[in-house]
Amino acid sequence: xxxxxxxxxxVRLWEEWPALSTKxxxxxxxxxxxxxxxxxxxxxxxxxxxxxxxxxxxGEQRLWLRVLAPDDAVDVIQEAPTxxxxxxxxxxxxxxxxxxxxxxxxxxxxxxxxxxxxxxxxRPDMTVGEAIRYLRLQATSVExxxxxxxxxxxxxxxxxxxxxxxxxxxxDKLVHDIMVTDVVTVPEHMDQELVARxxxxxxxxxxxxxxxGGKMVGIITFDDIADAIREEATEDIQKIGGVEALEAPYLxxxxxxxxxxxxxxLAALFLGEMLTATAMSHxxxxxxxxxxxxxxxxxxxxxxxxxxxxxxxxVIRAIALGEVRLRDWWRVLRREVGAGLGLGLILGSIxxxxxLLWQAIGGTYGVxxxxxxxxxxxxxxxxxxxxxxxxxxxxxxxxxxxxxxxxASAPLVATLVDVTGLVIYFTIASIVLRGVLL
Amino acid sequence: xxxxxxxxxxVRLWEEWPALSTKxxxxxxxxxxxxxxxxxxxxxxxxxxxxxxxxxxxGEQRLWLRVLAPDDAVDVIQEAPTxxxxxxxxxxxxxxxxxxxxxxxxxxxxxxxxxxxxxxxxRPDMTVGEAIRYLRLQATSVExxxxxxxxxxxxxxxxxxxxxxxxxxxxDKLVHDIMVTDVVTVPEHMDQELVARxxxxxxxxxxxxxxxGGKMVGIITFDDIADAIREEATEDIQKIGGVEALEAPYLxxxxxxxxxxxxxxLAALFLGEMLTATAMSHxxxxxxxxxxxxxxxxxxxxxxxxxxxxxxxxVIRAIALGEVRLRDWWRVLRREVGAGLGLGLILGSIxxxxxLLWQAIGGTYGVxxxxxxxxxxxxxxxxxxxxxxxxxxxxxxxxxxxxxxxxASAPLVATLVDVTGLVIYFTIASIVLRGVLL
Numbered sequence: 001x002x003x004x005x006x007x008x009x010x011v012r013l014w015e016e017w018p019a020l021s022t023k024x025x026x027x028x029x030x031x032x033x034x035x036x037x038x039x040x041x042x043x044x045x046x047x048x049x050x051x052x053x054x055x056x057x058x059g060e061q062r063l064w065l066r067v068l069a070p071d072d073a074v075d076v077i078q079e080a081p082t083x084x085x086x087x088x089x090x091x092x093x094x095x096x097x098x099x100x101x102x103x104x105x106x107x108x109x110x111x112x113x114x115x116x117x118x119x120x121x122x123r124p125d126m127t128v129g130e131a132i133r134y135l136r137l138q139a140t141s142v143e144x145x146x147x148x149x150x151x152x153x154x155x156x157x158x159x160x161x162x163x164x165x166x167x168x169x170x171x172d173k174l175v176h177d178i179m180v181t182d183v184v185t186v187p188e189h190m191d192q193e194l195v196a197r198x199x200x201x202x203x204x205x206x207x208x209x210x211x212x213g214g215k216m217v218g219i220i221t222f223d224d225i226a227d228a229i230r231e232e233a234t235e236d237i238q239k240i241g242g243v244e245a246l247e248a249p250y251l252x253x254x255x256x257x258x259x260x261x262x263x264x265x266l267a268a269l270f271l272g273e274m275l276t277a278t279a280m281s282h283x284x285x286x287x288x289x290x291x292x293x294x295x296x297x298x299x300x301x302x303x304x305x306x307x308x309x310x311x312x313x314x315v316i317r318a319i320a321l322g323e324v325r326l327r328d329w330w331r332v333l334r335r336e337v338g339a340g341l342g343l344g345l346i347l348g349s350i351x352x353x354x355x356l357l358w359q360a361i362g363g364t365y366g367v368x369x370x371x372x373x374x375x376x377x378x379x380x381x382x383x384x385x386x387x388x389x390x391x392x393x394x395x396x397x398x399x400x401x402x403x404x405x406x407x408a409s410a411p412l413v414a415t416l417v418d419v420t421g422l423v424i425y426f427t428i429a430s431i432v433l434r435g436v437l438l
Numbered sequence: 439x440x441x442x443x444x445x446x447x448x449v450r451l452w453e454e455w456p457a458l459s460t461k462x463x464x465x466x467x468x469x470x471x472x473x474x475x476x477x478x479x480x481x482x483x484x485x486x487x488x489x490x491x492x493x494x495x496x497g498e499q500r501l502w503l504r505v506l507a508p509d510d511a512v513d514v515i516q517e518a519p520t521x522x523x524x525x526x527x528x529x530x531x532x533x534x535x536x537x538x539x540x541x542x543x544x545x546x547x548x549x550x551x552x553x554x555x556x557x558x559x560x561r562p563d564m565t566v567g568e569a570i571r572y573l574r575l576q577a578t579s580v581e582x583x584x585x586x587x588x589x590x591x592x593x594x595x596x597x598x599x600x601x602x603x604x605x606x607x608x609x610d611k612l613v614h615d616i617m618v619t620d621v622v623t624v625p626e627h628m629d630q631e632l633v634a635r636x637x638x639x640x641x642x643x644x645x646x647x648x649x650x651g652g653k654m655v656g657i658i659t660f661d662d663i664a665d666a667i668r669e670e671a672t673e674d675i676q677k678i679g680g681v682e683a684l685e686a687p688y689l690x691x692x693x694x695x696x697x698x699x700x701x702x703x704l705a706a707l708f709l710g711e712m713l714t715a716t717a718m719s720h721x722x723x724x725x726x727x728x729x730x731x732x733x734x735x736x737x738x739x740x741x742x743x744x745x746x747x748x749x750x751x752x753v754i755r756a757i758a759l760g761e762v763r764l765r766d767w768w769r770v771l772r773r774e775v776g777a778g779l780g781l782g783l784i785l786g787s788i789x790x791x792x793x794l795l796w797q798a799i800g801g802t803y804g805v806x807x808x809x810x811x812x813x814x815x816x817x818x819x820x821x822x823x824x825x826x827x828x829x830x831x832x833x834x835x836x837x838x839x840x841x842x843x844x845x846a847s848a849p850l851v852a853t854l855v856d857v858t859g860l861v862i863y864f865t866i867a868s869i870v871l872r873g874v875l876l
Contacts, residue, residue, distance in 0.1 A: 008620075014639065018761065018763075018766075019766075042641060043639060043640065043641055135605075136605065136606065139602055139605065139606055140606075145602055145605075146584050146601075163584075163601070164577055164583055167574065167577065167583075168574065168577055168578075182446075199664070200664075200665075201452065201481060202481065203480060203481055203661065205643075205660070205661065222643070222660045222661060222664065223637075223641065223643065223660060225664065226637070226638075226660065226663065226664050226667060229664060229667055229668055229671075230667055230671070230759070233667075233668070233671035233674075233675070234755055234759065236671075236675065237671070237674065237675055237678060237751060237754075237755045238751060238752065238755065240675060240678060240679065240751065240848075241678065241747050241748055241750070241751020241752065241848055242744055242747050242748050242751070242848075243748045243751060243752060246752070249756065249759075249761040250752050250753065250755075250756035250761055250762060250770075250773075251756070251761060251762055251766065251769060251770070251773075255773065255776060255777070258773070258777060259777055259780050259781065262745075262748050262777065262781060263780070263781055263784050265748075266741075266744055266745060266748065266781055266784070266785065266822075267784060267785065267788060269740075269741075269744050270737075270741055270744075270785050270788055270789075271788070273736065273737050273740045273741065274737060274792060276736035276737055276740070277733045277734055277736070277737050280732065280733040280735075280736065281733050281802070284729055284730075284733070287725075287729050287732050288726075288729045291722055291725050291726045291729075292722075294718065294725050294729075294732040294735070295715045295718040295719050295722070296715055297718075297732070297735055297736060298711065298714035298715070298718065298735060298736070298739055298856055298860065299708075299711050299712060299714055299715050301736055301740075302707075302711045302714070302739075302743075302852065302853065302856055303704075303707075303708055303711065305740075305743075305849070305852065306680055306704055306707050306708075306849040306852070306853075307700075307704060309679050309680050309847075309848060309849050310679055310680050310681045310700050310703075310704065310849075312679070313675060313676060313678065313679020313680070313681060314676065314679065314681060314684070314688050315688065316675075317672055317675045317676065317688075318687065318688035318689070321668070321672065321687075323456070323687040323688055323689060324688055324689055325456075328456075328689065331689060332688075332689070335688075335689075335693065335696065338693060339693070339696060339697055339700065342697050342701070343697065343700060343701055343704055346701050346704070346705060347704065347705065347708050350705060350708060350709070351708075354712060364719070384704075409747075410678075410679060410680075410747060410848045410849070411743070411744040411747050411748075411848070414740065414743065414744070414852070415740065415744075418736050418740055422736065
């Protein structure tokens with residue numbers, strides 16, 4: 001009776017869903033008993049709700065659209081092709097249509113796009129008893145009755161009471177006397193990332209959204225925010241990996257889209273990386289006289305790239321979580337100079353040991369093995385230090401210039417560091433090996 | 439009166455907190471008015487609560503510890519140095535101490551470690567009126583009264599009612615007749631990542647945790663899960679960047695720790711990357727006869743690394759979100775063969791165009807420019823295809839072998855692809871340039 005996964009047709013369908021074709025999805029969905037179909041439909045992602053909906057006859061479309069709360073309905077409308085939107089809007093009842101239209105005017109990623117316009121409201125001059133009876137009337141139409149907002153006649157927010165407070169207060173007390181007036185509100189145009197931080201900061205389950213005139217227009221609940229947190233993390237991860245945010249599941253995004261999202265960045269990085277060929281052609285003579293130098297090129301530039309990836313990833317995430325702010329750049333720089341030196345010394349020592357070991361075993365590097373070993377070791381220190389510094393500072397530079405710091409992808413940093421790493425390596429080589437191999 | 443950030447001493451302190459020394463933090467905290475200090479203390483991360491607590495006199499430690507719910511108290515105890523834990527435990531009252539000890543026995547990352555053992559409970563044979571009165575008694579001591587669990591005399595979970603349902607039902611109905619018996623429960627040892635997926639799947643604000651015997655032991659609420667989602671995303675991002683999960687904010691983690699978390703992976707990658715030097719030494723003669731080949735080494739291996747980073751990042755995130763499952767590896771492989779070929783052709787064409795252009799302008803590559811250009815172009819197709827395939831399959835291989843797929847960091851994939859990329863490049867070169875330059 002109590003298992004983790006309740007064994008119902010809906011749950012079985014949910015498990016198999018990703019692997020099914022649209023046609024099979026529709027057929028299986030129609031076979032669900034009505035009460036299970038309800039829950040099932042609500043548990044789908046908006047994108048999938050839309051696809052399913054558009055495959056159903058118009059009468060059923062109306063039925064399912066009306067199951068959705070206005071904020072979820074908006075997501076569905078936004079996923080639909082432009083030419084279908086007006087027709088779908090017509091399927092709502094008058095009130096909902098007005099609400100959905102108002103929400104559609106908002107960006108998907110701001111507070112206005114996340115909020116639900118249906119919230120529990122009472123007036124400040126009600127008694128606790130009246131308020132509870134009034135809430136009983138609203139209970140079926142609002143998302144939550146657990147936070148109750150106190151609005152004056154102009155819809156301006158005067159305060160908030162939790163249902164729990166009402167429930168524990170004496171029946172004849174006035175709402176005005178028990179409400180909390182010190183309310184944290186969200187402006188309707190606030191970005192969802194900042195909204196998520198407010199929830200974290202104040203440890204609340206819901207926040208009211210107000211327009212510029214101070215009128216309360218909706219409520220954002222914790223579950224809206226969890227989706228937002230997940231979405232933002234996905235976008236950041238994809239950007240760090242050097243892909244434009246997909247904005248759709250990997251397996252369902254159209255192949256053309258998948259290619260487009262990746263080709264742009266990859267081609268840009270490739271153009272940047274071409275500078276390595278230019279840089280290396282400057283050292284063509286050095287390579288011709290000491291081919292051994294070429295052998296260590298991949299090792300050295302990739303070490304710079306890897307330390308740069310580490311630094312940039314740590315800093316991007318710390319900025320996203322609000323742990324590091326723009327003005328902390330100096331503290332980050334100091335840490336990274338230290339970390340870069342430390343890591344460079346570690347890799348430099350391993351590199352030195354490796355060359356000396358190979359030399360001892362096979363005489364691989366000839367009589368000048370010591371100078372070669374030192375060239376590689378010094379270059380590693382320089383390149384890893386530079387990688388850590390460049391990787392950690394790039395997100396600050398991007399944020400300062402108005403871009404998303406997450407665009408400082410690991411591949412971008414690696415590319416930057418590759419070109420400069422070559423210059424560091426061959427410069428050190430020309431100093432250490434001058435008059436000997438060069 | 440209603441702004442986003444309420445202008446209080448607590449909020450000002452919250453803003454400045456990260457930049458303050460521990461000494462200043464304690465002084466400023468003590469200056470807060472009592473009711474603001476309460477909220478402030480609760481809004482801190484467990485790590486910071488612990489540091490603050492340990493800097494206060496014992497009497498105040500008791501006071502602040504008792505402000506915490508048992509699940510939050512556990513986090514604080516876990517952050518404290520081992521030798522302080524028993525002393526801190528002694529500061530709780532008898533009941534809480536027992537609860538905290540029970541929770542401490544759980545891993546931080548499983549359901550038992552996230553749950554709050556205080557939840558609203560009623561018996562199935564109560565009437566709705568009795569249940570509501572009984573809840574009024576519990577309202578101050580439980581985390582939420584909005585989900586009410588129906589337990590029999592053996593503490594076994596029989597069903598659940600939302601407060602809203604109770605509130606709308608007739609007073610003389612029996613709880614037994616209105617409760618939902620089809621309850622999704624969380625086993626106490628379930629990992630937090632799976633718990634987070636259950637919340638997403640069933641769209642609920644709270645889930646009951648049961649032990650192996652079916653006894654209900656606690657409740658997990660949505661806000662616990664939001665923290666878990668954020669934490670998991672941070673760990674994944676850091677692993678993708680090639681760093682062990684820091685488990686502490688970037689600016690506050692001890693420098694030694696920061697170095698340790700990065701040095702391990704960086705050194706391992708370096709050892710792997712050493713194979714590039716070995717691989718290249720096999721082609722030393724080819725490089726000596728055609729130095730021009732060396733010029734394109736960074737360009738070619740980095741293209742493989744970048745396409746591999748893209749593929750691995752996309753697949754890791756899709757697995758973490760549950761969009762892609764182990765058995766989908768074949769569908770992913772097919773997509774990546776397509777994407778790798780497409781992207782390889784794009785980069786190959788750019789590379790070909792670049793060499794032909796330079797040749798037309800400066801005659802850079804001598805009489806055999808066409809063969810060189812073709813070598814580079816074919817190698818790019820091969821390396822990018824291989825990068826996409828290797829990058830996308832590695833997370834599956836790791837998961838299959840029982841590791842975290844996120845360990846397939848972008849740098850690890852780049853390193854793998856670097857070595858094989860060199861082999862691909864020089865093999866193609868030896869075919870295309872045989873008898874001409876080689």
